[in-house]
Amino acid sequence: xxxxxxxxxxxxxxxxxxxxxxxxxxxxxxxxxxxxxxxxxxxxxxxxxxxxxxxxxxxxxxxxxxxxxxxxxxxxxxxxxxxxxxxxxxxxxxxxxxxxxxxxxxxxxxxxxxxxxxxxxxxxxxxxxxxxxxxxxxxxxxxxxxxxxxxxxxxxxxxxxxxxxxxxxxxxxxxxxxxx
Ligand SMILES: CC(C)(COP(=O)(O)OP(=O)(O)OC[C@H]1O[C@@H](n2cnc3c(N)ncnc32)[C@H](O)[C@@H]1OP(=O)(O)O)[C@@H](O)C(=O)NCCC(=O)NCCS
Numbered sequence: 034x035x036x037x038x039x040x041x042x043x044x045x046x047x048x049x050x051x052x053x054x055x056x057x058x059x060x061x062x063x064x065x066x067x068x069x070x071x072x073x074x075x076x077x078x079x080x081x082x083x084x085x086x087x088x089x090x091x092x093x094x095x096x097x098x099x100x101x102x103x104x105x106x107x108x109x110x111x112x113x114x115x116x117x118x119x120x121x122x123x124x125x126x127x128x129x130x131x132x133x134x135x136x137x138x139x140x141x142x143x144x145x146x147x148x149x150x151x152x153x154x155x156x157x158x159x160x161x162x163x164x165x166x167x168x169x170x171x172x173x174x175x176x177x178x179x180x181x182x183x184x185x186x187x188x189x190x191x192x193x194x195x196x197x198x199x200x201x202x203x204x205x206x207x208x209x210x211x212x213x
Contacts, residue, residue, distance in 0.1 A: 034098055034122045035158040041104070043146045048104035050095045051117070055105055056085035058114045062135035067198070069136055072169040076197045106134070106147055118147045120155065126162035128155040132178070139174070145181035152182050156213050165210035169196055176207045184209035 040049045051059070060081045063069045070077040078084045094100040103119035116134035123129055130151060134144050152164040167190060168175035180186065186209050193206040 035128070035155065035161055036098055037102060037120060037151070037154065039095060041150060041154075042109065043150050045109050045141075046115070046143060046147055047107050047109050048118070048147065049107075051088040051091045051103055051105045053085040053088045053092070055114065056081045056088055059088070059105065059117070060084050062114050063116055063133050066136060069133060071198045072172040072175065072196055073133060073198075074131075074194055074196065101131075104147075106143070115143060118144070118151065120151060122161070126160055128152075128158075128161050128164045130164065130166040132166075132175075142181070144178045148178060148182040152184065152211055156211065163210050163212045165208065167193065167206040167208045169194070170205040170207055172207075176209065179207075179209035182211075184211045 040047070042048070060078055064078040064084050067077055091101075091103045094102055101119045101121045103117055105114055106116045106118060107114055114135070115138040116132065118130065118132040121129045130148060132144050132148060148166075155161045155164045164184065166179050166184060168179070170189060176186065186207060188208060190206045190208050192203040195201060195203050
């Protein structure tokens with residue numbers, strides 16, 4: 034499996050792996066917000082403790098270099114947490130991305146900035162041929178983020194993913210990818 038940088042920086046962001054101590058800030062910024070988590074595959078966190086447990090699992094993933102590798106994103110030069118981005122390396126040369134940003138940081142191009150960096154990095158890896166992501170078909174902002182990061186829309190994955198906020202039935206998702 035490729036080994037991504039544990040930390041990285043873009044023009045306006047710095048990124049590092051989450052730690053359980055980050056849970057209060059992440060809870061307040063995005064993980065407890067019903068609007069932010071509406072189209073996500075994970076349920077909104079209702080307490081800081083469950084998020085701290087999740088961040089502990091994230092740390093373990095980094096140690097073992099397996100599963101989803103996640104970063105927290107901060108405004109460069111500050112300790113202001115803005116959101117999170119993650120990658121999962123899948124068999125057959127695929128890197129799948131997911132991201133979330135606190136509402137007050139939307140519409141500044143920050144997610145596209147972080148995704149662009151990681152997509153481009155992943156495709157420099159000899160064993161990665163496809164950088165891809167998907168989003169709920171009713172989430173055009175996320176689809177636009179993918180396009181801004183150079184991913185090309187490939188189609189609609191029908192009944193692909195359950196969004197817990199909408200109930201138990203799988204929903205249609207837009208799939209985008211950049212390949213080499
Ligand atoms: C989706 C999300 C990550 C976008 O983050 P962001 O930092 O605001 O994204 P960017 O500023 O990089 O780009 C957003 C683009 O979507 C566009 N956009 C925003 N709302 C839109 C809408 N309702 N319809 C169409 N386009 C929309 C913006 O205009 C912008 O494109 P532009 O720069 O060409 O104008 C953020 O809204 C978020 O975290 N949402 C909740 C979690 C989520 O849905 N994550 C993705 C799961 S797949």
